[in-house]
Structures are given as C-alpha cells and as structure tokens.
Amino acid sequence: MRQTLFISLVALGAAAIKDPISLASKINSVQSSWIASPSSPYATMTHEQIQHSLVGVRRDIPNPYRSSLKIKHYTTAERLAAPEEFDAREKWPNCKSMSQIRDQAWCGSCWAFGAVESMSDRHCIAEGHDVILSAEDMNSCSGAGSCNGGWPEAAYEYWVREGVVTDDCRTYSIPGCDHHIENSTNPCPSGYGPTPSCKRTCIDGSSWADAKHKGKQMYGIEGEEDLMTELSTNGPCEAVIDVYEDFLMYKKGIYHHVSGSFEGGHAIRILGYGVENGEKYWILANSWNAHWGENGFFRMRRGNDECGVESEITCGVPL
Numbered sequence: 001m002r003q004t005l006f007i008s009l010v011a012l013g014a015a016a017i018k019d020p021i022s023l024a025s026k027i028n029s030v031q032s033s034w035i036a037s038p039s040s041p042y043a044t045m046t047h048e049q050i051q052h053s054l055v056g057v058r059r060d061i062p063n064p065y066r067s068s069l070k071i072k073h074y075t076t077a078e079r080l081a082a083p084e085e086f087d088a089r090e091k092w093p094n095c096k097s098m099s100q101i102r103d104q105a106w107c108g109s110c111w112a113f114g115a116v117e118s119m120s121d122r123h124c125i126a127e128g129h130d131v132i133l134s135a136e137d138m139n140s141c142s143g144a145g146s147c148n149g150g151w152p153e154a155a156y157e158y159w160v161r162e163g164v165v166t167d168d169c170r171t172y173s174i175p176g177c178d179h180h181i182e183n184s185t186n187p188c189p190s191g192y193g194p195t196p197s198c199k200r201t202c203i204d205g206s207s208w209a210d211a212k213h214k215g216k217q218m219y220g221i222e223g224e225e226d227l228m229t230e231l232s233t234n235g236p237c238e239a240v241i242d243v244y245e246d247f248l249m250y251k252k253g254i255y256h257h258v259s260g261s262f263e264g265g266h267a268i269r270i271l272g273y274g275v276e277n278g279e280k281y282w283i284l285a286n287s288w289n290a291h292w293g294e295n296g297f298f299r300m301r302r303g304n305d306e307c308g309v310e311s312e313i314t315c316g317v318p319l
Contacts, residue, residue: 027259035250058150072226136167148195159218
C-alpha cells in the first residue's frame with residue numbers, strides 16, 4: 001500500500017494545500033475526535049518543502065532493512081497483563097527525556113530523532129538516570145540517512161554496531177525554528193540546506209569514544225496488543241506513520257486521517273496509550289518543537305493501524 005502511495009506523489013508535484021480553510025472546515029464538520037486549524041503555515045508549504053523539512057522516512061525505494069528485522073511476539077498471557085492505559089512519563093518520572101520535545105528544524109531527520117529519543121528513554125530506564133543521545137551524531141555520522149531522509153531500522157543498527165554519543169558531546173547544529181507559528185520572530189528559512197558534516201569530536205571536550213552509548217539488541221513490534229505490552233513493559237519505541245495534508249493542521253485531540261493527499265513517511269516516538277470517551281488512542285511525541293499539537297505531543301487512533309502506526313515499530317535493548 002505504501003509503495004502505491006509514494007507513486008501518487010508524482011501527481012502532487014510542488015503544490016501546497018489549495019484551500020486550508022475549506023479543508024479544516026470539512027475536517028471539523030465531519031468528526032469530533034480532533035480539531036484541525038487552518039492557521040498553520042504548513043498550509044502554504046509546498047510538497048517539496050514538507051518532504052525536506054518535516055517528513056523524512058524514505059518511500060522512494062523499498063525499505064532494505066525491515067524485511068531482515070526480527071519481529072518480537074508476546075504470549076497471550078503477556079498481552080492480557082498489559083494495563084488498559086499507560087503513559088511512560090508516569091511510570092518512569094525520573095526520566096526527563098520522556099517529556100522532552102525536540103526540534104528537527106529545517107531538515108528531514110525525523111528518522112534520527114525518533115530513534116535517539118526512544119533510545120534515550122530506554123537508556124534512562126536501564127541506568128536510572130537521563131542519557132540524552134545526539135540526533136546530530138545519528139543524522140550526520142551513522143550513514144543511516146541524512147536531512148534528505150532515512151530509515152529507523154538503520155538508525156537502530158548504528159546504535160547496536162557503533163553506539164551514539166550524548167547530546168553534550170555533539171548537539172544538533174541546525175538552529176531550531178517555528179514552522180508553525182504565524183508572524184514568528186524565529187521563522188524557518190525558505191529553503192533547506194545540506195546535512196551537517198560528521199565531526200567525531202566532542203564540543204564539551206570529552207572523549208568521543210567515552211561518550212558513546214550502545215544498544216545490545218534491536219527488534220520490531222507489529223500489532224496493537226504486542227505494542228501495548230512492549231511499551232508498558234520496556235518503554236518507548238520509534239514508530240512510522242503516513243502523513244497526509246490534514247495531519248499538518250492537527251491542533252489537539254485523537255487524530256485519524258479524514259481528508260487530504262499523502263505527503264510522506266514520518267518517524268516519531270511512541271510512549272503510551274489510553275482511552276477517551278470510549279475512543280482508544282496512542283500517545284506519541286513529534287519533533288516539530290513544543291509549539292505544535294498538544295505541546296509537541298499528539299494522540300492517534302488506536303486499534304486499526306491508523307496511518308500505519310502499528311506496522312513499523314522499532315525498539316531496542318541498551319547494552
């Protein structure tokens with residue numbers, strides 16, 4: 001299905017959302033699970049800008065990593081033991097990384113952010129204190145991708161193979177910006193620049209080798225029940241979703257796709273689940289800064305593989 005969706009991008013060209021006010025009105029009139037806002041500057045972004053600054057999971061060729069990834073399965077008893085609602089931020093309150101929202105800025109590095117964010121959470125759970133891993137190291141040095149996109153599974157392979165340095169060693173060099181705030185004093189540039197070069201030295205003077213934190217194992221999760229068990233047992237993972245025009249207008253609530261064209265694949269961190277007014281949802285963290293959505297987080301319909309959220313989950317165990 002996702003390959004068919006990618007082919008449809010040819011027809012989109014560089015067009016922006018044609019009538020954001022009408023689209024938002026349509027979305028809000030046909031459902032009450034979430035609220036769409038037409039005021040986001042996303043509405044004036046071209047498809048090319050969105051591809052190179054907001055979404056970054058490659059769809060131009062088949063994913064060469066997913067087919068070889070081991071998929072973890074839980075027993076029926078383990079699935080039944082998962083709580084009805086769960087939020088990693090509440091189970092591990094000492095891990096400040098779980099409440100952190102980062103900013104990928106004007107770069108299609110979501111694949112790197114979703115990876116290091118979930119890896120950081122897992123390290124904190126294992127070590128008992130925050131270990132904030134570097135999105136710059138992942139984006140520039142891993143070979144798993146770049147500002148032009150990448151794959152979560154390749155990011156996890158780098159973590160297991162070589163390790164990722166901390167953010168203190170190598171901070172993200174692309175300045176944060178407000179994609180979504182009208183008349184912002186911190187706007188994003190009109191174009192996108194090259195991926196920062198890999199620099200294997202620490203800006204804080206520490207040893208690059210000593211700043212590395214490695215993974216012991218990586219694996220995939222598929223399906224609602226196994227994902228609920230995985231999150232509540234071991235903590236956050238990286239997920240991939242298909243982004244449509246209406247998602248760019250998300251303000252709050254439990255998102256599900258209503259209307260609009262496909263824009264690309266996007267990686268995010270998934271950290272919990274719940275139920276509101278009888279509607280099941282996932283809790284996810286985006287990397288478009290804290291001004292977007294529900295303070296940088298968003299919720300998505302659970303149980304029907306909404307936008308592929310339950311199909312491409314990558315998790316790992318720290319060394």
